[in-house]
Amino acid sequence: xxxxxxxxxxxxxxxxxxxxxxxxxxxxxxxxxxxxxxxxxxxxxxxxxxxxxxxxxxxxxxxxxxxxxxxxxxxxxxxxxxxxxxxxxxxxxxxxxxxxxxxxxxxxxxxxxxxxxxxxxxxxxxxxxxxxxxxxxxxxxxxxxxxxxxxxxxxxxxxxx
Numbered sequence: 001x002x003x004x005x006x007x008x009x010x011x012x013x014x015x016x017x018x019x020x021x022x023x024x025x026x027x028x029x030x031x032x033x034x035x036x037x038x039x040x041x042x043x044x045x046x047x048x049x050x051x052x053x054x055x056x057x058x059x060x061x062x063x064x065x066x067x068x069x070x071x072x073x074x075x076x077x078x079x080x081x082x083x084x085x086x087x088x089x090x091x092x093x094x095x096x097x098x099x100x101x102x103x104x105x106x107x108x109x110x111x112x113x114x115x116x117x118x119x120x121x122x123x124x125x126x127x128x129x130x131x132x133x134x135x136x137x138x139x140x141x142x143x144x145x146x147x148x149x150x151x152x153x154x155x156x157x158x159x160x161x
């Protein structure tokens with residue numbers, strides 16, 4: 001009898017733990033943005049001065065959904081922006097001079113990337129990271145709430161520039 005009770009307790013604890021993991025994944029899925037929402041945040045960042053994007057990320061900070069952007073403005077200053085992930089309002093912004101020449105994708109090219117990633121099964125987007133090696137890493141979820149990561153070549157979206 002005692003062994004049965006212990007086995008049931010272990011089974012219940014394991015099931016509870018698995019339920020919490022699934023719930024965390026569902027929260028991550030809900031915090032990620034669909035294509036229209038991600039595109040809207042790109043537009044808001046462009047309106048705030050980002051001309052060339054290097055990294056975009058959805059993040060939850062202190063109960064608030066935030067959209068973080070790294071890139072450059074038209075004058076070549078490096079920009080770091082944090083937008084409210086719901087309203088698009090700029091929460092924080094910093095600009096600094098850099099010796100690094102601006103590179104990345106503009107808002108139109110990023111929207112082409114989102115179109116391509118959606119065709120490849122992405123339902124919600126969490127992160128886009130452009131690397132100097134010419135790769136674009138996209139992270140998010142499919143419609144079954146499974147995590148997805150996919151790498152693309154930057155030249156597919158910038159016309160080889």
